[in-house]
Amino acid sequence: MQKFKDSEVRWGVLGVGNVCEVKSAPAMNRIPHSRLVAVMRRDEAKVKDYAARHGVSKWYTSAEALILDPEVNAIYIATPPNAHLELTRMAAAAGKPVYVEKPMARTYSECLEMIDRCQSAEVPLFVAYYRRALPHFLRIKALLDEGAIGEIRTVHINLKQAVEADLMTKLDDNWRVNPEIAGGGYFFDLASHQLDLLDFFFGKITHAAGFSGNQAKAYAAEDIVTGSFVFENGILGTGNWCFTSSHTARKDEIIIDGSLGQIRFATFGKGEFTVLRDSQEPEHFQLPLPHHIQQPLIHSIVDELLGQGACPSTGITGARANWAMGELVKNRVE
Known part of the structure; x- marks a missing residue:
């Protein structure tokens, strides 16, 4: 460059x-x-x-x-x-x-x-x-790297959202469910963050396969996706994304299981996560989020441009989330 x-x-x-x-x-x-x-x-x-x-x-x-x-x-x-x-x-x-x-x-x-x-x-x-630059995710990565929950076995993403009551009246203004604009639906908008974050934790996803569907027929894009994926280091993952769930079933959770414990957190939460280890009380952490949520990442871009650091989110890493999403929605069930 x-x-x-x-x-x-x-x-x-x-x-x-x-x-x-x-x-x-x-x-x-x-x-x-x-x-x-x-x-x-x-x-x-x-x-x-x-x-x-x-x-x-x-x-x-x-x-x-x-x-x-x-x-x-x-x-x-x-x-x-x-x-x-x-x-x-x-x-x-x-x-x-x-x-x-x-x-x-x-x-x-x-x-x-x-x-x-x-x-x-x-x-x-x-x-x-x-999210690659937010304090609580950096803390999670540090815990994973130091072996706080042992060798990583599996990762599971569970994201469920309810359909907005007035969605049908706002479709013309909602580009996020227009595949011609967004590439897909809410899966592309939200799961991209999750898959990229796991890429940050564990490296690139080398294999992915799944099924997608449009169950509620509220818009043209997929509204449900399930699938599995494999990271370059052999860790296995699964995901379940549903955007037409009930309000009761709403969920935003990623669970990382290791040989000595587990880490649970929300992707779109308030900077919180929980560490569970065998024979120990759960540990709850909450780190403050910046008012301008992108500021830490933008700071890293400025540092890299001025020769004082490196940004953790590049075109190379960003493209990998698109690849994984494309594989996970490839098999459409009508």
Whole structure:
């Protein structure tokens, strides 16, 4: 990769929607040697409003115009997945590092092209799998690495959500259940975080197979997925994702079983997890979450660009979640 030549990262954001209100973009001004200098959205009224509320001096309705702004030296793509590939092509062609929202793209093949474009242009590519940098997940990884629950045997993901009562009236506004935009349904939106986090803990998934279906027929995308997977170190995993469950059955839990104990946690929780060891009382941990949830990961990107560290979430790792998801939904049951 070519050396980042500036002493400050000056961000331009493409697609300042909800994720940019608190989770991500505001953090760019809270990190040393990092500034948010320009934002873009096709809706002029909305982008002007965002810029005014967040104190951003430059706004655009054209992605190309923002990317070519000479003051902007790093691009954050915060659009839905269907635009990620094309915008990455444009940013890479302009020689600017890319930080892209998750899932990285709609398909694994789109991810591979994004990686190729950035590698050819010698610019780094990062993906917003920010759980890799959150304190409680770093603590879990440290416990796993030090053998706190012995040798890892199995991993199980259990995610169940109920259908929103007014979903059918909001379908036109809900890109997350439109496969042409998102690549799939809520599975692609949420399971991507889980599979990437397990990749962070245990390495890449080398084998995956599963079944998907559309049971409730509330939208076109899959609403249920079950499957199994194998990590490169031989650990076995299973997953059960249902997005049309009852409210009573709602669940967000990952269980990691080892030869000496177990770790349980929620992927989308409050920074908590529990360690259970043989013949010991359960240990409950809770570490505070940052107000701007992506700030630790964005900080690692700034550090890497300035030659002071490394970001744990790259195009290479991000693409692996897309590959695993594609394998798990491959067998559609009608």
